[in-house]
Amino acid sequence: MSSHHQSVMFDESIIGLKLKSNGVYIDATFGRGGHALGILEKLGDQGKLIAFDQDITAIEYANQQFNDSRLRLIHSPFVNMHQILSEEELLGKIDGIFMDLGVSSPQLDNAERGFSFNTEGPLDMRMNQSSGISVAQWLVSADKVEIANVIYEFGEERKSRHIASAIKRFQQEQPIKTTLQLANIVASVVKTKKNKHPATRTFQAMRIFINQELTQLSETLKQTINLLAPEGRLCVISFHSIEDRIVKQFIQQHSKQKQLPKGLPIMNSGIEQTLLKDLGKSFASKEEVNNNKRSRSAILRIAQRTTKDVE
Ligand SMILES: C[S@@+](CC[C@H](N)C(=O)[O-])C[C@H]1O[C@@H](n2cnc3c(N)ncnc32)[C@H](O)[C@@H]1O
Numbered sequence: 001m002s003s004h005h006q007s008v009m010f011d012e013s014i015i016g017l018k019l020k021s022n023g024v025y026i027d028a029t030f031g032r033g034g035h036a037l038g039i040l041e042k043l044g045d046q047g048k049l050i051a052f053d054q055d056i057t058a059i060e061y062a063n064q065q066f067n068d069s070r071l072r073l074i075h076s077p078f079v080n081m082h083q084i085l086s087e088e089e090l091l092g093k094i095d096g097i098f099m100d101l102g103v104s105s106p107q108l109d110n111a112e113r114g115f116s117f118n119t120e121g122p123l124d125m126r127m128n129q130s131s132g133i134s135v136a137q138w139l140v141s142a143d144k145v146e147i148a149n150v151i152y153e154f155g156e157e158r159k160s161r162h163i164a165s166a167i168k169r170f171q172q173e174q175p176i177k178t179t180l181q182l183a184n185i186v187a188s189v190v191k192t193k194k195n196k197h198p199a200t201r202t203f204q205a206m207r208i209f210i211n212q213e214l215t216q217l218s219e220t221l222k223q224t225i226n227l228l229a230p231e232g233r234l235c236v237i238s239f240h241s242i243e244d245r246i247v248k249q250f251i252q253q254h255s256k257q258k259q260l261p262k263g264l265p266i267m268n269s270g271i272e273q274t275l276l277k278d279l280g281k282s283f284a285s286k287e288e289v290n291n292n293k294r295s296r297s298a299i300l301r302i303a304q305r306t307t308k309d310v311e
Contacts, residue, residue, distance in 0.1 A: 005105040007034030008295045014038045016235040016302045022046035023095030028078035031104040052078045054128040079216045082223035096233040097224050117183035117199040125207045135206045144168050155205030162189040221250040228305035237300045244299045251278050251303045276303040
């Protein structure tokens with residue numbers, strides 16, 4: 001089983017979570033457990049870490065490599081965290097939630113998973129292979145307009161319509177089954193600078209779409225409000241602008257005080273209580289970017305759940 005994943009913005013994340021020795025934490029994206037290990041190292045005997053991953057290989061890896069009674073592993077999309085943890089009466093009791101979005105290096109490096117435009121493999125791209133459909137299956141049923149919209153919306157690719165047309169032309173001869181077939185079709189209509197593969201944006205778009213990454217992220221961010229304890233921290237690392245926009249807007253929306261409409265109860269101060277305090281964003285250091293190319297697009301945003309009083 002492929003195991004290497006270099007954790008991104010490790011120190012910044014661990015500091016950002018402001019870990020309490022006996023706290024209860026969620027790692028929504030376990031991966032290969034790099035950040036999880038950092039969290040566990042700071043927790044005492046009474047501390048707990050609940051870790052999610054929708055990829056069964058991440059959970060199998062954790063079961064083999066982590067022998068720690070403070071760690072609980074859940075094989076599920078993180079969008080189910082509210083439901084699972086409310087059944088256990090953990091609402092309002094979580095001291096920190098960490099999310100390191102996107103795919104892990106073992107997922108990218110395993111050609112069989114179909115995430116890479118550099119290696120030949122089945123065109124799958126599902127993080128959770130036990131549900132949903134692969135990109136290859138989707139491309140059979142989707143029409144040109146739908147394909148173009150996905151590539152434009154989730155990849156911000158200007159040549160989206162040309163790519164969709166090329167895909168449909170290819171499919172008149174044969175179905176697209178592999179990563180390199182798709183990469184070559186895209187490369188036939190998109191030209192980019194030397195160090196960027198022409199299919200980068202298309203693969204990103206299809207991965208986001210097939211895994212419903214943005215809707216899952218928005219839904220889950222909303223859930224964090226009810227899960228976090230007062231002063232609990234939310235730390236999210238995103239890797240592209242579409243993802244970061246969602247995190248940024250969510251934090252801003254809940255950290256700005258709003259004037260309440262007139263006519264509400266007299267006791268009301270007239271200012272709606274904010275639910276989060278925006279603690280800002282940070283980027284990977286130059287040194288980290290030199291050592292780990294993947295970190296160059298990382299943005300870590302941190303927010304803190306407010307106490308009951310208006311801050
Ligand atoms: C960037 S990696 C995390 C790496 C990890 N922090 C580490 O240091 O090893 C992202 C992981 O989150 C998982 N993941 C992504 N989206 C998810 C979702 N919606 N629900 C659950 N797991 C998800 C992926 O399967 C992948 O294993």
